Each structure stands twice: as C-alpha cells, then as structure tokens.
Amino acid sequence: EAGVTQFPSHSVIEKGQTVTLRCDPISGHDNLYWYRRVMGKEIKFLLHFVKESKQDESGMPNNRFLAERTGGTYSTLKVQPAELEDSGVYFCASRLGGFNNEQFFGPGTRLTVL
Amino acid sequence: AQSVTQLGSHVSVSEGALVLLRCNYSSSVPPYLFWYVQYPNQGLQLLLKYTSAATLVKGINGFEAEFKKSETSFHLTKPSAHMSDAAEYFCAVSDQAAAGNKLTFGGGTRVLVKP
Numbered sequence: 001e002a003g004v005t006q007f008p009s010h011s012v013i014e015k016g017q018t019v020t021l022r023c024d025p026i027s028g029h030d031n032l033y034w035y036r037r038v039m040g041k042e043i044k045f046l047l048h049f050v051k052e053s054k055q056d057e058s059g060m061p062n063n064r065f066l067a068e069r070t071g072g073t074y075s076t077l078k079v080q081p082a083e084l085e086d087s088g089v090y091f092c093a094s095r096l097g098g099f100n101n102e103q104f105f106g107p108g109t110r111l112t113v114l
Numbered sequence: 115a116q117s118v119t120q121l122g123s124h125v126s127v128s129e130g131a132l133v134l135l136r137c138n139y140s141s142s143v144p145p146y147l148f149w150y151v152q153y154p155n156q157g158l159q160l161l162l163k164y165t166s167a168a169t170l171v172k173g174i175n176g177f178e179a180e181f182k183k184s185e186t187s188f189h190l191t192k193p194s195a196h197m198s199d200a201a202e203y204f205c206a207v208s209d210q211a212a213a214g215n216k217l218t219f220g221g222g223t224r225v226l227v228k229p
Contacts, residue, residue: 003157004157031215033216033217035219041221042118042219042220042221042222043158043204043206043217043219043222045216045217048216059216091158093158095215101215102160102163103160103215103217104157104160105150105157105158105159106157107155107156107157108157
C-alpha cells in the first residue's frame with residue numbers, strides 16, 4: 001500500500017511568487033492534515049480536512065495560505081504571495097476515520113523563499 | 115491549550131548505551147501522547163502511543179515510554195542504542211476529547227549514535 005506522498009520534495013522561489021504544494025493521502029483516509037516546521041522551531045498544525053471539508057483551520061498563519069481538497073482526495077496548499085518567513089518544511093498526514101487512529105506522515109516539502 | 119517540551123535538542127549516545135529522551139507535556143484534558151521518529155529524507159513514523167490504557171507503552175525498534183501523570187512526563191527509552199537509531203525524535207500530544215486529533219509537537223531531539 002502506498003504511503004502519503006508529497007510533491008514537490010523541494011521548492012525554491014522568490015519572495016512574492018506563488019507556490020502550490022500537493023499531498024496525496026493514503027487511499028481511503030478521510031482525514032488529511034497539513035503541518036509546517038519552520039527552521040529551528042517545532043512542527044505546527046496548519047489545518048485539518050475531513051473529506052473535502054475544512055474541519056479545523058485554526059493554524060493557518062494568514063490569508064496568503066489557501067488549502068483545498070477537491071473531491072476529498074488529494075489536497076493542495078497554495079502560498080500567494082510567498083514571504084521569507086514561509087520557508088520551512090510542510091508535512092502532510094492522513095488518517096482513517098474514527099477516533100484514535102494513527103496519522104501517517106508524508107516526507108514533506110522543503111520550501112525556500114529567497 | 116496543550117504544549118510539549120522536549121529537553122535537549124541534541125543527544126549523543128554511544129552504541130549499546132541507554133537512550134533516554136525526555137518529554138513533558140501540558141494539557142488541561144486527558145491527553146493522548148505519541149513519539150514519532152524521522153529518518154533523513156523520510157516522513158515522521160510513529161514509534162508508540164499512549165491512549166489511556168497501560169502506562170508503560172512498548173513501541174517498535176525496542177523503544178518504550180512510560181506515562182507519568184503526576185510528573186506530566188512521557189519519556190522515551192531504549193536499553194541499547196544501535197547506529198540505526200540516529201534520527202530526530204518528536205514527542206506529541208493530542209486532546210482525547212477532540213475528534214480532530216490534531217497533534218501538538220515538541221521541538222524535536224536529534225540523536226547521534228557514536229560507535
């Protein structure tokens with residue numbers, strides 16, 4: 001069974017540009033999460049989808065970040081326009097429905113904003 | 115609000131020695147507690163989790179952790195370190211009562227294993 005995949009693995013962009021990160025969860029996992037780790041800091045929650053609906057987006061830093069999950073399958077996280085402080089590693093995780101199931105993490109996308 | 119503190123961002127151990135990684139949490143509600151490991155260029159992998167059953171939790175690769183409510187701790191141990199244990203380890207907490215299960219992480223501890 002394929003795990004959580006993320007694309008691209010690395011992205012280097014200029015300040016002010018737009019970047020879109022993609023996450024493909026494990027098939028059948030209704031729950032999808034985005035997390036971010038800024039250099040030297042802890043991994044922080046961004047948002048949580050249940051199928052195509054945003055269940056909790058309390059961790060989204062500001063309105064430059066837009067997450068979507070079309071059809072309840074893959075998800076995208078767009079940053080527009082990117083700022084220097086957006087640099088970091090963006091992790092996606094997915095989980096089966098029901099309580100107390102494990103979150104499975106992807107390898108992350110390393111975003112560098114110059 | 116929940117929080118997690120991992121004491122020591124870097125730990126160096128000799129091969130065959132005890133691995134001890136410290137984690138203290140703060141939570142106003144009964145927590146679920148987790149340890150994840152990240153090997154280079156890979157995603158986070160669950161080592162073990164505490165979900166209010168046994169307080170001593172055994173995980174993969176010989177790791178275990180003990181939940182101590184009185185100390186608000188969930189320290190991770192392994193009796194004998196292997197070179198393959200070199201990785202970054204994350205302690206995390208989630209709220210038992212919240213259906214979302216979002217995780218709050220500590221800052222991570224990078225483990226170096228010396229031959």
